[in-house]
Amino acid sequence: MKIIDCRNMACPAPVVTTKRALEEAGGEAVQVLVDSGAPRENVTRFAVNRGFTVAESESDGGFALTITASGAAGNEPARTVTGRDGKTVMLVGSNCLGDGSDELGRLLMKNFIITLLDLAELPDRMLFINSGVLLTTEGSEVLEALEQLGNRGVEVLSCGVCLDFFHCKEKLVAGSVTNMFTIAESLVGAESVIRL
Incomplete structure (x- = not known):
């Protein structure tokens, strides 16, 4: 071994x-x-x-x-991502949407995430990085919407390094913690990436 x-x-x-x-x-x-x-x-x-x-x-x-x-044979090789997997990945890099007023940006992001619930087509995965992780932790106004999106099959993942930076890893409520390898693999393997 x-x-x-x-x-x-x-x-x-x-x-x-x-x-x-x-x-x-x-x-x-x-x-x-x-x-x-x-x-x-x-x-x-x-x-x-x-x-x-x-x-x-x-x-x-x-x-x-x-x-x-897995399995008794013990000879299953590691799987690797090859080519596009047809998934839509949304990269949320801030708790604000757009440039300018932070107050307006937070309101726009809240409205955007809540509005996703009314769409017929949803992203397969939402990746939260930098201050975007504040949307998935205690005190966020979009936790209920993110939980509903998760129940509808959207995978919600927050960067562990970012959660540590903002001292809120223990306060994560929506989704789960991920790492930069998974984030990079998701973005490179996606059919389409939406960056907020």
């Missing part, structure tokens, strides 16, 4: 290193040493979303994640 040490690595290095190790492992198990918090969550989510099984144990103040291919 290959063991890789991703401790003390900044996002998205643990995920990228894990991805490479899984590709090189040819279906054999890989153990990844990670710090607690976002690295542990991001690597686990990455592996599970690609069909792997993750077993974790505490190790030297962090965690050891043993990643194996």
Whole structure:
């Protein structure tokens, strides 16, 4: 079993290193040493979303994640994104819409997100980065709308580094935490990207 040490690595290095190790492992198990918090969550989510099984144990103040291919055969290779996947991704980079007045920008963003509920066609995924993550956390006026969008199949993801920067990771209400690797993969693999 290959063991890789991703401790003390900044996002998205643990995920990228894990991805490479899984590709090189040819279906054999890989153990990844990670710090607690976002690295542990991001690597686990990455592996599970690609069909792997993750077993974790505490190790030297962090965690050891043993990643194996699902199924008894244990020879499933890592999946990679190839070409466009037909999805529409919305990148929300601010809690304001447009330039100029921040007060007006916040009102416009609120109205935009609420208006999405009246559309027949919705984005497949909404990625919240920078101050956009403030829309997915406690105190946001669009939490109910984002929850309804999630119930209608829209995947709502907030950048973990951004949540940490604004000290609001524990206040996340709508959707889940993601990392820069997933954000980049989503944007590059999407059929269309809408940037707000």
